[in-house]
Amino acid sequence: MFIYYRAMRVKDEIKQEAIIQATVDLVNEIGFVSSSVAKIAKRANVSPATIYIYYQNKEDLLVSTYMQIKTCLGQALMDHFDPSFPVRDALMNAGINLFNYISKHADMFYFTEQFANSPYNDLVDKTEIEQVFQPLFDMLKRGIKEKIIKDVPVELLHSHLYYPIFNLANPRLNPNFKASPKDIELAMSMAWDAIKL
Amino acid sequence: MFIYYRAMRVKDEIKQEAIIQATVDLVNEIGFVSSSVAKIAKRANVSPATIYIYYQNKEDLLVSTYMQIKTCLGQALMDHFDPSFPVRDALMNAGINLFNYISKHADMFYFTEQFANSPYNDLVDKTEIEQVFQPLFDMLKRGIKEKIIKDVPVELLHSHLYYPIFNLANPRLNPNFKASPKDIELAMSMAWDAIKL
Amino acid sequence: MFIYYRAMRVKDEIKQEAIIQATVDLVNEIGFVSSSVAKIAKRANVSPATIYIYYQNKEDLLVSTYMQIKTCLGQALMDHFDPSFPVRDALMNAGINLFNYISKHADMFYFTEQFANSPYNDLVDKTEIEQVFQPLFDMLKRGIKEKIIKDVPVELLHSHLYYPIFNLANPRLNPNFKASPKDIELAMSMAWDAIKL
Amino acid sequence: MFIYYRAMRVKDEIKQEAIIQATVDLVNEIGFVSSSVAKIAKRANVSPATIYIYYQNKEDLLVSTYMQIKTCLGQALMDHFDPSFPVRDALMNAGINLFNYISKHADMFYFTEQFANSPYNDLVDKTEIEQVFQPLFDMLKRGIKEKIIKDVPVELLHSHLYYPIFNLANPRLNPNFKASPKDIELAMSMAWDAIKL
DNA sequence: GATGAATGAGCCTTCATTCAT
């Protein structure tokens, strides 16, 4: 009996994982516009009705998938983070983490980029995601106070620190450029030049 | 010419302009996913069938609209460009132009951001657009040769130079930040720090 | 001035002829279901609106075209008809005429077959067409009275006399059979065996 | 089997039958041109989308319906067929069967006549249908060998044997003639006169 | 929990026809 239930649960998780992967893959291939629930179900080898067991509706499926990926990315970004590190080292470390995550999960990252630039993005509670990054933001503020970093609105710091990497890593925006680890180190070094005082 | 007009009715430029504006507005409001041809037509005070006089199909409507905007933006960006300018001045000038265009045509810019991150982007001939920016690219190369700018792949230069501005100006990505001209000057100055040697 | 008007009329007739031919060809190629006024107009190198100068509406275009062809066929059928001929000779002559017309105007015949088996057929005044065949019907009646032809309902005579030829000549129903003049003579001879007493 | 039914809903044969009947009826009443999927669905008391569960598209619906009827007709035609029968008896038997089928299923027959003369006919695999008639064709060949039937191309035999009946039974082509069983016997007798040596 | 059948609403597109020139 016990084994029976364990077998059931394992099966369920595999099914949900299949749905998420199918969603990401299909949206990457044909976009939100063409990705219907029926197509996602078929790709995941699942009945359309089954999707509605795991998610309330299509919107919930997409937003939940996005949130899950974004949370993973946030955690990956903070890997090995130590508030006692020098500011530059901590930021560089996060940049490397970001690049590594994108390299390993290109499909997931690609999905989030399309999502974040679509109206679906308006549905997510951004505070929840930003919480993960709070230690990083705090470090930036510390850098300002210590006169290491330019005293400008934080949005300017963010946009110069990590968005160039997002841009570089996005095959849609840079189809002919395949960033190497060395490129990323270069990019992070440039980003530091941008924000440092 | 006179006879020509007598013989037939002529396409109405005002009508076409209304279709383009309706497309941009609606896509900005409810996204590609929800922007049906019928809704666009209604917004433009036009019959759905009329849209198919001006465009081959929905895809053509969206792609053509994007191309038109992107071409305008490219031309605006190059305003007052002078190849004999110092590299920094030329790049800063383009940055200011970019910001001005975005400020004046926020709706158009907003549309292109969603478009560029959707699969529709895969349908456009990027070489056509990039041609407009060629003088800017040449100037970057000149800067490298003159040892003013870092000798790194051009993609790194691009992504640090203008992508932060795109990010800052995008209300979807920075809903609570309204960039002032001074912020942009700051941002461009930071971008310069990033790429300068 | 006179020449001017003649030139105009010639031009008009050519245009109308082009419309008819385009209608027949298109209906043969893609059927009634897919033959839109716009497509017919394009095939005839004419504006859709022009068709409405010559015909009241689409139905009128199709029915008129049918009537015109059927009238031609009727006249061709009666060629060299002489009521003083022996019954068999007269009927055989009509059969040959029928075959010759079909051979020369395969497209027109093909059109009428599809038309006659579609609901458009319900719109035509059959008495008008049958009038042309009246002398032939009279001859059949004469044959019955003279005890040369079986005394059965005329519909049976008709269906045995000419419908086999219609069937043989229809490439849709006999795609692999190309009737030769000799085949038709054979077929007419068989038809005569069917109706003769 | 029991588990199968528990696990899912099953296609409803009654529903499919209703769709077929609605298709036949509507096409008979208003023709292929006017018979839209929406109208057929409404007639069958079914959603338009439901039709696409049973058929791939409209074309498939029409062609499948035709094939089903034609197969039924073929089987009915061969009822009581015995290759050891005298040639004439066998052919007459088939003619009677044909007439009986048409009388009982006038709507189905009427549908096939319009279908066979439309471009939809070009989509069907005729060999599949003709297989059913093969024994009849063999018998005709036997009749030729035994010098009972005229030695002419089989197409001539076919067109004289059964096409007149098709014509007689078609209310579109003979709106004022209602064939009685006796008429059919007469017609078959005439057909025999046409093909017999 | 899981399924495939079932659906009304809506999709993109084309229709037959009319309008202004």
Added chain:
DNA sequence: GATGAATGAAGGCTCATTCAT
């Protein structure tokens, strides 16, 4: 007379979602 622009209605088909099993 002749045209291409313009249109509301309708075309075939797919959608997100629910139902019965």
